[in-house]
Amino acid sequence: MKDLTKRQHEVVLFIQDYLAHHGYPPTIREIGGNFGISVKAAFDHVKALQRKGILKTGESRSRAIEIIHDAFLPKKEGTSVPVLGNVAAGMPLFAEENFDGTLTIPNERLKRGSRYYALQVKGDSMIHAGILDGDFAVIRYHQEAENGDIIVARVGDEAVTLKRFYRENNRIRLQAENPEFPPIYTQDIQVLGILQMIIREYV
Amino acid sequence: MKDLTKRQHEVVLFIQDYLAHHGYPPTIREIGGNFGISVKAAFDHVKALQRKGILKTGESRSRAIEIIHDAFLPKKEGTSVPVLGNVAAGMPLFAEENFDGTLTIPNERLKRGSRYYALQVKGDSMIHAGILDGDFAVIRYHQEAENGDIIVARVGDEAVTLKRFYRENNRIRLQAENPEFPPIYTQDIQVLGILQMIIREYV
DNA sequence: CATTTTACGAAACATAGGTATAGGTATGAA
DNA sequence: TTCATACCTATACCTATGTTTCGTAAAATG
Numbered sequence: 001m002k003d004l005t006k007r008q009h010e011v012v013l014f015i016q017d018y019l020a021h022h023g024y025p026p027t028i029r030e031i032g033g034n035f036g037i038s039v040k041a042a043f044d045h046v047k048a049l050q051r052k053g054i055l056k057t058g059e060s061r062s063r064a065i066e067i068i069h070d071a072f073l074p075k076k077e078g079t080s081v082p083v084l085g086n087v088a089a090g091m092p093l094f095a096e097e098n099f100d101g102t103l104t105i106p107n108e109r110l111k112r113g114s115r116y117y118a119l120q121v122k123g124d125s126m127i128h129a130g131i132l133d134g135d136f137a138v139i140r141y142h143q144e145a146e147n148g149d150i151i152v153a154r155v156g157d158e159a160v161t162l163k164r165f166y167r168e169n170n171r172i173r174l175q176a177e178n179p180e181f182p183p184i185y186t187q188d189i190q191v192l193g194i195l196q197m198i199i200r201e202y203v
Numbered sequence: 204m205k206d207l208t209k210r211q212h213e214v215v216l217f218i219q220d221y222l223a224h225h226g227y228p229p230t231i232r233e234i235g236g237n238f239g240i241s242v243k244a245a246f247d248h249v250k251a252l253q254r255k256g257i258l259k260t261g262e263s264r265s266r267a268i269e270i271i272h273d274a275f276l277p278k279k280e281g282t283s284v285p286v287l288g289n290v291a292a293g294m295p296l297f298a299e300e301n302f303d304g305t306l307t308i309p310n311e312r313l314k315r316g317s318r319y320y321a322l323q324v325k326g327d328s329m330i331h332a333g334i335l336d337g338d339f340a341v342i343r344y345h346q347e348a349e350n351g352d353i354i355v356a357r358v359g360d361e362a363v364t365l366k367r368f369y370r371e372n373n374r375i376r377l378q379a380e381n382p383e384f385p386p387i388y389t390q391d392i393q394v395l396g397i398l399q400m401i402i403r404e405y406v
Numbered sequence: 407c408a409t410t411t412t413a414c415g416a417a418a419c420a421t422a423g424g425t426a427t428a429g430g431t432a433t434g435a436a
Numbered sequence: 437t438t439c440a441t442a443c444c445t446a447t448a449c450c451t452a453t454g455t456t457t458c459g460t461a462a463a464a465t466g
Contacts, residue, residue, distance in 0.1 A: 005412070023269040024227050027453060041414045043455075048412080062265040062422060062453050066226040130403065132333040150405065198403040200333065202353065208442065230423055244444050246425075251442080265423055265452060 004052065010035070011045045012054055012072050015065060025065040083118045083136065115141040116196065119152065119162070126150070126162060129177035135200045137162060139193035150195040156188050162195070207255065213238070214248045215257060215275055218268060223277070228268040286321045286339070318344040319399070322355065322365070329353070329365055332380035338403045340365060342396035353398040359391055365398070 004012070014034055018026040026034075032042030046065065049055045054072060058064030067073055121135045129150065131137070137152070145151045145165040153174065154160050163174035163184065174184040207215070217237055221229040229237075235245035249268065252258045257275060261267030270276055324338045332353065334340070340355070348354045348368040356377065357363050366377035366387065377387040 007413075019226075022267070023222075024267055027265075028455090029453065037413085038415045039453090040416085040456090044413070057454090060420090060422070060454055062230075064225075064227055064266070064454095127333070130330070130333045130335040130338075135333070195405050197405065198401070200401040202398050202400065210443070231425090232423060240443085241445050242423085243426085243446085247443070260424090263424055263450095263452070267424095 004049070004054070008045055008049055008052075008054075011042075012049060012067070015055075015067065016072060019067075025063055027063050083120065111140070117141065117193070118199075121162060125176040125178050125181045127178050129164070131162070131177070131198055132200065135198050137195055138197035138199065140196045141193045143191050145191050145194060152192040152195070154190045154192060155184060155186055160192065165191075207252070207257070211248055211252055211255075211257075214245075215252060215270070218258075218270065219275060219277070222270075228266055230266050286323065314343070320344065320396070321402075324365060328379040328381050328384045330381050332367070334365070334380070334401055335403065338401050340398055341400035341402065343399045344396045346394050348394050348397060355395040355398070357393045357395055358387060358389055363395065368394075 011031060014031060015025060018030070028042050028046060029039055031046065032039050035042070046055065046057060050057055054067065054069040056066045056068045058066075116138060118136050118138050121131055121133060121137055124133055131150075139152050145153075147166050149165045150162065151165045152160060152162055153165070155174065161174065161184075163176055166173040166175060171185050171187055172189055174186070174189070176183065214234060217234060218228060221233070231245050231249060232242055234249065235242050238245070249258065249260060253260055257270065257272040259269045259271045261269075319341060321339050321341050324334055324336060324340055327336055334353075342355050348356075350369050352368045353365065354368045355363060355365055356368070358377065364377065364387075366379055369376040369378060371388075374388050374390055375392055377389070377392070379386065
C-alpha cells in the first residue's frame with residue numbers, strides 16, 4: 001500500500017477507536033470535530049484514505065466508512081469447527097458419537113459458506129508433506145478434488161484416509177508422502193473434503 | 204431480559220448479519236427493506252428492541268444502532284497475536300515497522316498471562332520436524348529454554364532463528380532438523396520464545 | 407521550476423435517513 | 437369490554453450528513 005501521512009494515520013486510528021467504542025463508524029463531521037478541522041478537510045482525508053485502499057465508503061451513505069485494509073482491521077474472532085475423531089481410525093465420521101471437541105480457527109482465512117471440520121492425524125503416511133502424527137487437519141467439506149490436492153477420502157467401505165489426490169487414465173491414485181507407504185489405486189472413493197490448514201501444538 | 208418476539212429476533216439477527224458484512228449497522232430503511240415492511244414498522248421494532256435492552260440508538264443520529272446485550276454481541280473465542288515478520292530475515296523483531304498483521308489463535312490452548320507472537324518461517328532448516336517454508340510459528344515469549352525445546356533465538360548480533368535448543372557442557376547447541384544445516388555452537392544467544400504452535404495454510 | 411499532493415476553511419447544496427402523525431388489524435391480559 | 441402490545445401502511449417533516457464549489461498555502465515530487 002502507499003504510505004500514509006501522519007495526519008492520515010491519525011484519522012484511521014480515530015476511526016478505529018470510534019468504532020471500538022460505539023460499534024459504528026463516525027461521520028465526516030465527527031472526524032473533523034475530533035481534530036478541530038473543517039468538514040471539507042476531514043472529507044479530504046477520508047477520500048485520500050479511500051484512494052490508498054485503507055477505507056471504503058458507501059457513496060452518499062451516511063456513516064458508512066468501512067476499514068478494508070488488513071493492517072487496520074480489528075482483530076477478528078475465530079470460527080469453531082468440530083473435531084471429528086481421527087483419520088486412520090477411519091469409520092463413521094460425521095456420526096454424532098464421533099465428536100471430539102472443537103477447534104477455533106482464525107476465520108480471516110476461511111471462506112464463508114463452506115463447511116469445515118477437523119480431524120486429528122494418525123500415523124506417518126504424510127510425513128514428507130510436513131504432516132505429523134497428532135496434527136490437526138482442518139478440512140473444507142467438498143466433494144470434488146483436483147490433481148495434487150491433499151484430501152480426506154473414504155476408500156471402499158472402511159478406511160478414511162488423508163492422501164494426495166491424482167486422477168489417472170481410468171483410475172485414481174492416492175499418494176502418501178512417505179516412501180514406506182505405497183500408493184493406493186482405486187476407483188471406489190468418496191471425497192470427504194480438502195485439506196485447508198494444519199495446526200500443530202507443542203505441549 | 205424480556206423475551207423477544209419472533210420478528211424482533213429476526214431483526215436483531217439481520218442487524219448482526221449486516222454488521223458482520225459491512226462493518227457498520229444498517230439504517231432503519233434498510234431494515235425495513237430487508238423484511239419488506241414500512242419504515243415505521245422497522246422503526247417500531249428498533250425502538251422495541253431498545254426498550255428491551257438489546258440495542259442502543261443515538262438520538263437522531265443516522266445509522267447509529269449499537270448492540271449492547273451480551274447474548275447478541277459477537278463472541279470472540281480467539282486471541283489475536285501480532286505477526287512480526289519472519290524468522291531468517293532476522294533483524295529488528297519487536298520493532299514497530301516489523302508488524303505484519305495478526306493471526307487469531309484458539310485461546311483454549313494459550314496460557315493466560317503469557318505473551319505470544321507469530322513469525323512466518325523462511326527456509327527449510329526445520330523440515331524434518333515438519334516445519335515448512337511459509338508456516339506460521341506461534342511463539343510464547345519466554346527467556347529460558349529447556350533441552351529439546353524448539354525456540355526462537357537471536358544469535359550474536361544479527362540472525363534470528365528457529366532451532367532446537369540443547370545446553371551442553373559449556374556451550375549451547377542450536378540444532379536444525381535438516382542434515383544440510385550444521386548445528387550452531389555458541390554462548391552468545393538470547394532466547395526470544397518457545398514454539399507453541401505451527402499453523403500452515405493450504406492455498 | 408512546474409505539477410501534483412497534502413492540508414485546510416467557509417458556505418452552500420442535496421438527500422439519506424431518523425422521527426412523527428394518522429391511521430389499520432390482531433392477540434392476549436385485566 | 438377495554439386496554440396494552442405487536443405489527444403493519446402511507447405520507448410527511450426536518451435535520452444530520454455526504455458532497456460540491458471556491459478558495460489559500462505549504463510540502464513533496466519529478
